[in-house]
Amino acid sequence: MKKYARAIVSLVFSFIKFSLIKIFHIKNFKFTLFNLVSPFTELEIGRKASITLGRKINIKSGTKIRARSGAEIIIGKNTFINHNCMIVSHKRISIGENVRFGPNTLIYDHDHDYQSENGFKKNLYKTTSVEIGNNVWIGANVVILRGTTIGDNCVVGAGSIIKGNYSSNQTIVQKRETTVFTHK
Template identity: 55%
Template sequence: MEANKGTVKIGNSVFLNRNCSIISCERIEIGEGTSLGANVLIYDHDHIYVREGSQPWNEIKSSPVIIGKNVWIGANTVILRGTKIGDNAVIAAGSVIKGEIPSHTLAYQERNTVFKEIS
């Protein structure tokens, strides 16, 4: 966990499994009773990218991440800046989350496995 000019607020009875990374440049809040599976990454910022010329790698965009109470976040999930997850939500393993997830909601991304013969 790292707060680089930002803040991290973690409620009571929060469980963080192995290898979770929480990095704040603005504000990250995790409500009480929330559980994070292994390898969950939470960032309230990302780098600015410009189409041409030198990249301003030292410049960032940030917006708070707010995670409600009693949320279950599956393993290998990435939560990006500007995300708000309501109380009692479930985030499926392997998800990439940005934006608002309402309370009492299961969020997941459908994926297809593609098989191609090797020639």
Template identity: 45%
Template structure:
């Protein structure tokens, strides 16, 4: 019963949230009326940023989208951001149609430029676009870094940290070695 009551509250709240962004950022935010953004999610669009979201977009709770000044985010149709995902754009992130996000997937098209005068506190960044083509699955806990292009039909295994260009229909994973050492409590 509780989940039905919550759904009755969440749907109008999400509709108001989407409408607010369309009115408040009408030049820089475009979205289908068929988009659903959980009231427990975050969407931040700075002045000078641009966001285009396709039909059937779902942003689940605790997910965050931040498009900073000069940044651009283009999201295709039939996209679902799972719980805890984060997308931060300072340059450009393009997500093709039918891309699925596992929980806690992060996309960052920038790195702090710690080598500049003043270091990290200087607030300077190195940026490169992220392009994710259609029909891609990003497994739970994946981190996609700047300068990454993922080809259509690819799957990124859970827990991967990726940067670079990956061809169509790739299975992208990072082997993780598990070491087990048996210890004898009596010898300590």
């Protein structure tokens, strides 16, 4: 019974929250009525930025979705975003349909431009879009960096840090060795 009560609260809360965001970002925020979004989810839309949410999106608590000035975030229908995920765009992040995110997943389409003169001071960034296909499962604690494309029907193993192009129907696992040191 608790599960259904929580779902109803999330539906009502999502509608109210999204309607208020829509008032301030009429053209730049698109959503449908049937989304389950935790009251503890943050959505931030910068100047000339946009966020588009498909139908039946489920977003758990602690998640932060931020479209910075001029950026675009698109999330396809029936996508599940687990607890404490962060999606931050300075250019464009596109997430397909039926995508599942494990907790603590981070997606960034930008890096600090530390090589430019005063790059940190001036908040300069290098940006390249991130594209995630349909029916993708992304494990817990994954970091997806700028310039990454993940094809349809892929699985990304927990704890992976990925950048690059991955074609459809692949399992992406980042293998690491564990080194053990003995203390005297």
